[in-house]
Amino acid sequence: xxxxxxxxxxxxxxxxxxxxxxxxxxxxxxxxxxxxxxxxxxxxxxxxxxxxxxxxxxxxxxxxxxxxxxxxxxxxxxxxxxxxxxxxxxxxxxxxxxxxxxxxxxxxxxxxxxxxxxxxxxxxxxxxxxxxxxxxxxxxxxxxxxxxxxxxxxxxxxxxxxxxxxxxxxxxxxxxxxxxxxxxxxxxxxxxxxxxxxxxxxxxxxxxxxxxxxxxxxxxxxxxxxxxxxxxxxxxxxxxxxxxxxxxxxxxxxxxxxxxxxxxxxxxxxxxxxxxxxxxxxxxxxxxxxxxxxxxxxxxxxxxxxxxxxxxxxxxxxxxxxxxxxxxxxxxxxxxxxxxxxxxxxxxxxxxxxxxxxxxxxxxxxxxxxxxxxxxxxxxxxxxxxxxxxxxxxx
Amino acid sequence: xxxxxxxxxxxxxxxxxxxxxxxxxxxxxxxxxxxxxxxxxxxxxxxxxxxxxxxxxxxxxxxxxxxxxxxxxxxxxxxxxxxxxxxxxxxxxxxxxxxxxxxxxxxxxxxxxxxxxxxxxxxxxxxxxxxxxxxxxxxxxxxxxxxxxxxxxxxxxxxxxxxxxxxxxxxxxxxxxxxxxxxxxxxxxxxxxxxxxxxxxxxxxxxxxxxxxxxxxxxxxxxxxxxxxxxxxxxxxxxxxxxxxxxxxxxxxxxxxxxxxxxxxxxxxxxxxxxxx
Numbered sequence: 093x094x095x096x097x098x099x100x101x102x103x104x105x106x107x108x109x110x111x112x113x114x115x116x117x118x119x120x121x122x123x124x125x126x127x128x129x130x131x132x133x134x135x136x137x138x139x140x141x142x143x144x145x146x147x148x149x150x151x152x153x154x155x156x157x158x159x160x161x162x163x164x165x166x167x168x169x170x171x172x173x174x175x176x177x178x179x180x181x182x183x184x185x186x187x188x189x190x191x192x193x194x195x196x197x198x199x200x201x202x203x204x205x206x207x208x209x210x211x212x213x214x215x216x217x218x219x220x221x222x223x224x225x226x227x228x229x230x231x232x233x234x235x236x237x238x239x240x241x242x243x244x245x246x247x248x249x250x251x252x253x254x255x256x257x258x259x260x261x262x263x264x265x266x267x268x269x270x271x272x273x274x275x276x277x278x279x280x281x282x283x284x285x286x287x288x289x290x291x292x293x294x295x296x297x298x299x300x301x302x303x304x305x306x307x308x309x310x311x312x313x314x315x316x317x318x319x320x321x322x323x324x325x326x327x328x329x330x331x332x333x334x335x336x337x338x339x340x341x342x343x344x345x346x347x348x349x350x351x352x353x354x355x356x357x358x359x360x361x362x363x364x365x366x367x368x369x370x371x372x373x374x375x376x377x378x379x380x381x382x383x384x385x386x387x388x389x390x391x392x393x394x395x396x397x398x399x400x401x402x403x404x405x406x407x408x409x410x411x412x413x414x415x416x417x418x419x420x421x422x423x424x425x426x427x428x429x430x431x432x433x434x435x436x437x438x439x440x441x442x443x444x445x446x447x448x449x450x451x452x453x454x455x456x457x458x459x460x461x462x463x464x465x466x467x468x469x470x471x472x473x474x475x476x477x478x479x480x481x482x483x484x485x486x487x
Numbered sequence: 488x489x490x491x492x493x494x495x496x497x498x499x500x501x502x503x504x505x506x507x508x509x510x511x512x513x514x515x516x517x518x519x520x521x522x523x524x525x526x527x528x529x530x531x532x533x534x535x536x537x538x539x540x541x542x543x544x545x546x547x548x549x550x551x552x553x554x555x556x557x558x559x560x561x562x563x564x565x566x567x568x569x570x571x572x573x574x575x576x577x578x579x580x581x582x583x584x585x586x587x588x589x590x591x592x593x594x595x596x597x598x599x600x601x602x603x604x605x606x607x608x609x610x611x612x613x614x615x616x617x618x619x620x621x622x623x624x625x626x627x628x629x630x631x632x633x634x635x636x637x638x639x640x641x642x643x644x645x646x647x648x649x650x651x652x653x654x655x656x657x658x659x660x661x662x663x664x665x666x667x668x669x670x671x672x673x674x675x676x677x678x679x680x681x682x683x684x685x686x687x688x689x690x691x692x693x694x695x696x697x698x699x700x701x702x703x704x705x706x707x708x709x710x711x712x713x714x715x716x717x718x719x720x721x722x723x724x725x726x727x728x729x730x731x732x733x734x735x736x737x738x739x740x741x742x743x744x745x746x747x748x749x750x751x752x753x754x755x756x757x758x759x760x761x762x763x764x
Contacts, residue, residue, distance in 0.1 A: 143656075143660060144659075145656050145659065145660075164659075165656075165659045165660050166659055166660070166661075166662040166663060166664065167662075170660070171660060171661075172656075172657070172660040174653045174656070174657060175653075176651060176653045178651065178653035178654050178656065178657035179657075180654060180657075180658075180672055181676060182675045182676055191658075191661050191671075192661035192662050195661060195662045195663055195667065196662055239657075239661070243661075
């Protein structure tokens with residue numbers, strides 16, 4: 093077990109492309125750190141550099157206080173779970189798990205004991221004599237985990253280990269991974285492009301975009317206080333709604349309604365010049381069917397009427413889609429989000445913004461009808477229209 | 488689509504029989520010849536009227552044929568093994584590493600296979616006599632290598648390319664040195680490729696007549712195909728056809744055995760374990 097420190101680590105390819113730009117990250121001993129971002133953001137490159145499978149162009153990587161830039165992967169004492177699992181097809185499950193120990197010349201009894209232990213944890217006992225070809229996807233995934241566990245390494249590196257599983261199994265394995273990590277308390281760096289995995293698994297989450305670290309923090313920190321438009325839009329599903337707004341005399345003018353900004357929010361915002369162009373972000377759950385808002389909450393927000401284009405029943409909630417009557421906001425980061433992440437789709441309709449509201453299951457809202465919605469003014473997120481940086485974040 | 492309609496089936500049966508006859512009649516003919524008495528060679532019947540193993544005993548009684556067989560087996564085996572060891576390392580480097588001159592090496596390898604053997608054999612004869620490789624095993628192994636290496640490299644490179652790179656990275660993470668990763672993970676997975684290349688290299692070396700004929704002179708290194716041409720009849724006026732046929736059958740046997748042994752390993756397909764779900 094050990095801490096991992098990335099100190100201004102840079103990955104530059106021979107053609108001059110920088111996949112990772114001056115990455116600073118402190119991963120504490122026993123911490124479960126998630127690297128998340130759209131494809132091509134440099135998260136896997138960063139992981140491979142920690143593993144030693146890619147050279148570090150500049151900067152320093154320390155594991156357990158020791159600089160390991162020049163140390164071969166086999167001497168770093170870290171285990172990796174690959175997206176493809178990379179099981180050795182010609183070896184049985186037992187041999188797959190024992191391979192590293194045998195290479196390390198561990199005595200036979202100890203190898204057997206450790207493999208047995210890992211097989212117990214992962215429920216692989218009856219499959220030890222089988223070859224990977226005869227295993228299901230979930231079993232292969234567990235063998236890949238087992239191969240890492242048996243070694244009792246300083247750290248686990250996981251490169252999208254669940255992305256080849258079907259949806260149901262993925263949720264199941266996700267909790268198993270979390271449980272195993274908690275039980276072994278081994279430092280873990282986990283790469284994923286799935287924000288749900290990032291939110292549910294990590295002690296802390298590092299969001300990356302185009303090789304640049306955007307924000308590091310606990311899942312709730314990222315959710316409640318995103319530092320910029322990208323993090324705000326990337327974390328959360330359905331994604332945050334963005335719309336243009338102007339701020340005048342303490343009133344935020346949104347496309348569908350004027351919102352008097354509560355004193356607490358104003359304080360956090362600091363002094364802003366009148367008429368400043370902003371982008372406002374609203375999480376779907378900060379909307380509600382006006383009829384379902386209790387009396388105490390009602391004063392915190394404003395009501396407005398909207399025609400619901402589409403109401404999706406999810407059982408525990410409704411997702412109501414409605415046009416807000418403004419053209420989509422243009423921002424570099426939002427474009428990145430829409431380009432890279434299929435999850436945050438641009439639901440335009442006659443060129444306008446479509447916002448998604450999460451309504452109570454008791455709501456009477458129906459597709460095609462007009463409804464009165466309520467918006468929680470204390471939960472508004474403000475971003476600078478030019479830089480995309482959050483304005484509500486100065487804490 | 489109807490796959491098993493009766494007409495289709497009969498057509499298939501006829502086609503298969505046709506191919507079998509075309510391929511097997513010459514073989515059976517040679518075997519039949521080898522079992523005939525010398526004076527009934529030209530009797531025109533397809534099967535021998537009187538069966539005899541005399542031709543085989545004469546073939547082995549002439550000392551030079553047994554020596555030639557020994558040479559053939561030794562030279563072909565050594566050439567094959569060397570080709571496999573060198574080719575697997577070269578193919579591995581070509582598929583996994585990026586180094587200057589990589590394409591030049593591949594192009595060069597391909598160019599060598601296209602070189603007509605007849606055009607170099609004369610020069611080789613002179614060179615070999617000068618440096619003392621004439622009529623030695625090495626003198627034959629070297630040219631065989633130069634022709635079987637490019638082919639083996641191509642075959643093995645194709646197989647290595649199919650092996651996911653993640654496996655090697657996994658081995659590295661598991662603490663393997665590059666050599667250990669190659670020997671314990673990559674090579675076992677390329678076994679079908681190794682055998683395919685091996686059989687082809689062996690057959691090429693075994694069947695060669697041109698080099699063996701020009702570069703050998705005595706029992707020290709003369710190979711079986713050449714030795715066959717040295718068979719003579721019992722008397723000057725007798726056709727040695729029976730003995731030659733017997734020799735030809737004997738020469739075919741080792742290849743048959745090789746292919747039968749390794750056939751299953753070749754067919755058993757590539758990464759039988761796959762990688763993903």
